[in-house]
Amino acid sequence: DVQLQASGGGLVQAGGSLRLSCAASGFTFDDYAIGWFRRAPGKEREAVTCISRGGGSTTHYADSVQGRFTISRDNAKNTAYLQMDRLKPEDTAVYYCAIDRTVFYHCSMDRESYDKWGQGTQVTVSS
Helix, strand or coil: CCEEEEECCEEEECCCCEEEEEEEECCCHHHCEEEEEEECCCCCCEEEEEECCCCCCCEEECCCCCCCEEEEEEHHHCEEEEEECCCCHHHCEEEEEEEECCCCCCCCCCHHHCCEECECEEEEEEC
């Protein structure tokens, strides 16, 4: 049974940092690209970043987080990470991780490409 468990959210002041984790089980973790998405209140779910399968040689970032967020993966631990630095109040959202079983060499920022999702973890950034 494919499972993804996101954790690490919390309340942080603007300018602070958080690291989210996405623990996976029930499948061969390094076979699939991983994506992080977020949904702010009243808004659509949007892509934050993604990392390709295997060694994760390909990553993409939304313009809004480029230079502040870093995605990584540790295949030995079946876990992906989202390091979030210089957080802003507009980063407040529920963050989700997901796997993409349709791509092979790259990763997609299209949420329609992802078919397995973890439960979200709340990130709140105070001003």
